Amino acid sequence: MRSKPVLEVKNLTTSFFTDEGTIPAVDNVSFHINKGEILGVVGESGCGKSVTSLSIMGLVPNPPGKIVSGEILLNGEDLTKLPKKRMRQIRGNDVAMIFQEPMTSLNPVYTIGNQLVEAVRLHQKMDKKQARNRAIEIMKLVGLPRAEELIDEYPHQLSGGMRQRVMIAMAMVCEPKLLIADEPTTALDVTIQAQILRLMKKLNENYQTAIMLITHDLGVVAEVCKRVIVMYAGKIVEEGDVESIYENPKHPYTIGLIKSVPDVNQKIDKLYSIPGNVPKPGSIKQGCAFAARCEFAMNRCFSENPPLLDSGQGQSVRCFLHETVEDVSYSV
Amino acid sequence: MSDTLLEVKNLRKHFPIKGGIIGKQVGSVKAVDGVSFHIKKGETLGLVGESGCGKSTTGRLLMRLLEPTDGEIYFEDQDITRLSRKEMKSLRKEMQMIFQDPFASLNPRHTVERILSEPLIVQGIGSAEERKRKVREMLEVVGLSSYHAKRYPHQFSGGQRQRIGIARALMTRPKLIVADEPVSALDVSIQSQVLNLLQELQKEFDLTYLFIAHDLGVVRHISDRVGVMYLGHLVELTESERLYEGPLHPYTKALLSAVPIADPKAVRNEKEILTGDIPSPSNPPKGCPFHTRCPKAMDVCQSQSPKLQEVKPSHYVACHLYHDGELQ
Numbered sequence: 001m002r003s004k005p006v007l008e009v010k011n012l013t014t015s016f017f018t019d020e021g022t023i024p025a026v027d028n029v030s031f032h033i034n035k036g037e038i039l040g041v042v043g044e045s046g047c048g049k050s051v052t053s054l055s056i057m058g059l060v061p062n063p064p065g066k067i068v069s070g071e072i073l074l075n076g077e078d079l080t081k082l083p084k085k086r087m088r089q090i091r092g093n094d095v096a097m098i099f100q101e102p103m104t105s106l107n108p109v110y111t112i113g114n115q116l117v118e119a120v121r122l123h124q125k126m127d128k129k130q131a132r133n134r135a136i137e138i139m140k141l142v143g144l145p146r147a148e149e150l151i152d153e154y155p156h157q158l159s160g161g162m163r164q165r166v167m168i169a170m171a172m173v174c175e176p177k178l179l180i181a182d183e184p185t186t187a188l189d190v191t192i193q194a195q196i197l198r199l200m201k202k203l204n205e206n207y208q209t210a211i212m213l214i215t216h217d218l219g220v221v222a223e224v225c226k227r228v229i230v231m232y233a234g235k236i237v238e239e240g241d242v243e244s245i246y247e248n249p250k251h252p253y254t255i256g257l258i259k260s261v262p263d264v265n266q267k268i269d270k271l272y273s274i275p276g277n278v279p280k281p282g283s284i285k286q287g288c289a290f291a292a293r294c295e296f297a298m299n300r301c302f303s304e305n306p307p308l309l310d311s312g313q314g315q316s317v318r319c320f321l322h323e324t325v326e327d328v329s330y331s332v
Numbered sequence: 333m334s335d336t337l338l339e340v341k342n343l344r345k346h347f348p349i350k351g352g353i354i355g356k357q358v359g360s361v362k363a364v365d366g367v368s369f370h371i372k373k374g375e376t377l378g379l380v381g382e383s384g385c386g387k388s389t390t391g392r393l394l395m396r397l398l399e400p401t402d403g404e405i406y407f408e409d410q411d412i413t414r415l416s417r418k419e420m421k422s423l424r425k426e427m428q429m430i431f432q433d434p435f436a437s438l439n440p441r442h443t444v445e446r447i448l449s450e451p452l453i454v455q456g457i458g459s460a461e462e463r464k465r466k467v468r469e470m471l472e473v474v475g476l477s478s479y480h481a482k483r484y485p486h487q488f489s490g491g492q493r494q495r496i497g498i499a500r501a502l503m504t505r506p507k508l509i510v511a512d513e514p515v516s517a518l519d520v521s522i523q524s525q526v527l528n529l530l531q532e533l534q535k536e537f538d539l540t541y542l543f544i545a546h547d548l549g550v551v552r553h554i555s556d557r558v559g560v561m562y563l564g565h566l567v568e569l570t571e572s573e574r575l576y577e578g579p580l581h582p583y584t585k586a587l588l589s590a591v592p593i594a595d596p597k598a599v600r601n602e603k604e605i606l607t608g609d610i611p612s613p614s615n616p617p618k619g620c621p622f623h624t625r626c627p628k629a630m631d632v633c634q635s636q637s638p639k640l641q642e643v644k645p646s647h648y649v650a651c652h653l654y655h656d657g658e659l660q
Contacts, residue, residue: 044521190382191586265593267553275525
C-alpha cells in the first residue's frame with residue numbers, strides 16, 4: 001500500500017558558516033515520509049539528524065546556519081521558499097515538533113493551561129473557554145490524569161514523563177499531518193519511555209499522523225518504526241524497512257552500530273566495537289566519511305564519494321561494496 | 333569472608349529537607365533506605381534502577397563522598413564508616429571512582445598530565461620523574477598515546493575523555509572501582525569501546541567493579557551479579573543470568589519488559605507497562621515502596637515493607653509474593 005508522501009525532502013543541504021569554515025551539517029539528503037507512517041532517523045551525535053528536523057521546521061539558527069540548497073515539500077508546498085508569516089501558520093498546525101528535554105521546552109512561568117490555550121488559539125478560531133475545553137480534551141487524550149486540575153499547574157509540579165505528555169498534547173492540539181519527535185524519550189526512564197512510545201503509536205494509528213522519530217536508540221526504532229534512515233556525518237548511509245535493515249544491514253556502519261548494542265536478552269563475551277571516533281562535522285572533505293573507521297575500506301573509498309545505491313527490496317545503501325548486484329559476501 | 337572485598341550492611345542516607353524561617357528540618361529524602369549487599373573480589377556488581385532510586389547515592393556512600401546516616405560499610409573487613417578523614421584519605425587509593433559526564437569531571441584548565449598525576453600527588457606516591465612515567469604508561473594502557481599528556485581536555489572527544497577519567501581512576505592501582513553511569517553520555521559506537529576497555533582492564537589489574545547504570549543491556553553485558561533498586565531499597569539481587577532469564581520481583585519484570593529490543597521480529601508480548609510515576613523519595617509509600625504501581629499488590633503490601641530474602645539459592649527478592657521462601 002503506497003500512499004502519497006506527506007513530506008518530501010529533496011537534496012537538502014544545510015550548512016553552518018563558522019570562523020573555521022563552512023560546515024555542511026546536512027549534506028544532500030533526500031527522503032520522504034508517507035501519510036500515517038513512522039519513519040525512524042538514527043545516528044550518533046553530529047550526524048545531522050537534528051539539523052534535518054530543524055530545517056524542516058524552519059528553525060535553523062540563522063546566522064550561522066542556512067539551508068543552502070534543496071527542497072522541503074510538505075503536501076507539495078516548498079517550505080524553504082515560504083515567507084515567515086506563512087511558515088508560522090504551518091508550524092504547529094501542519095507540522096509540530098517535540099523535543100528531548102521536556103523541562104526546557106516548557107515555559108516555567110506559565111501554567112500548562114496557558115501554554116496549551118496559546119497553541120490552540122494561534123491556529124484555530126476559538127474563544128478562551130472553547131480553547132480551554134479543547135486543551136482539557138487533548139490532555140485526557142494523551143493520558144494525563146486529573147486534567148481539570150493539572151491545567152492550572154506549572155511545569156515544575158509535573159514529573160518528566162508528564163511534561164513530555166504535555167509537550168505531545170501541545171504538538172497534537174491542531175492534529176498536525178506530521179509530527180517530528182527529536183529524541184522524545186532519551187531523557188526519560190525506561191518504564192516511562194515505554195508509556196510515551198505506546199502513546200505515540202496510538203496517536204499515529206488513531207489520527208494517521210505521520211511521525212519522524214529521531215533517536216540514537218536502535219531499540220526504540222525497532223519497536224515503533226516502519227522504515228528507517230541511518231545517517232552518518234550529514235549523509236544518509238542506509239535506508240529501508242526496519243525489518244530488512246535489522247535482518248540484513250548492508251552498510252558497514254549500520255552493521256557495526258547494530259552489533260555494538262549490548263542485548264538485554266543474551267550475553268556475549270566481547271562486544272563488537274567500531275574503532276575510532278565520530279568525525280567532527282565537515283572534517284572529512286574527500287571520499288566516504290566512514291572510510292577511516294571501516295574494516296572493508298578500499299583505496300577508492302578514500303578518494304571517491306559513494307552514491308546512494310538501490311540494493312533491492314526497497315533498501316538503499318551508500319557503499320561501494322554494494323555497487324554490483326551480486327552481493328559481496330562477508331559475514332554479518 | 334576472605335573473598336569478599338566489600339560488604340554493606342543496612343546502609344541508609346536521609347537528606348534533610350529544611351524549611352521555615354529558622355531552617356528547621358521539616359522532612360527528609362530517604363535516598364537510600366536500608367541497603368545490604370556484598371561484592372566479591374574480582375567480580376562486577378551491577379546496580380540498576382530508574383532516576384531517583386538511590387543507586388548513585390549508594391556509590392557515593394561507599395566512597396564516603398557522602399556520610400551515611402546509618403549502617404556499616406566493610407572494606408576488606410574494616411568498617412570504613414568509623415575511619416577518620418585522614419585514614420579515609422589514604423584508603424581512597426584502594427577505591428576510586430569513574431563519573432558519568434566526561435565533560436564535567438575533568439578540570440578544563442589542567443593538562444592531561446596534571447589531571448592524571450593529581451591522585452599520585454595527593455597520595456604522595458613516587459617522585460616527579462616516576463609520576464611522569466606512570467602517566468605515560470597509563471595513557472597507553474587505556475588506548476591513548478603518551479603525547480596526549482600535554483593536551484587539555486577540550487582537545488578530546490567524549491570517548492577519549494572517558495578514557496582519561498578511567499586512567500585517572502587507575503593511577504593509584506585501586507582494588508575497587510565505583511563506576512557511576514560511565515557510558516551513558518557516550519554514543520553507541522563509543523560506548524562499546526569503553527565497555528570492552530573496562531573488561532580488559534578488569535582482567536589486567538584484577539579489579540572489582542561496582543557498575544551503576546540505568547541501561548539494562550549494558551549492565552547485563554558487564555555484570556556478574558546485578559542488584560535492582562527502587563526508591564532507596566534493593567528489591568532484587570542475584571546473578572546476572574538468573575535475573576535476566578527469570579526475574580522474580582514484579583518491578584524487575586516490568587523494567588525488563590519496558591526495554592525496547594533492537595529486533596523488529598522479536599516476539600512482542602503485550603507488554604506489562606507500568607502506569608504512573610515513581611513516588612517522591614521524600615514521601616515514599618508505606619509498606620512496600622512499589623505497591624502503588626505493582627500489578628500484583630496485595631493488602632499486606634500496603635502495610636508491611638518486605639525484607640530482602642533468599643528465595644532461591646543466591647537469589648534475593650524483597651516481595652511479599654515470595655514470603656517465607658515459598659513461591660506462589
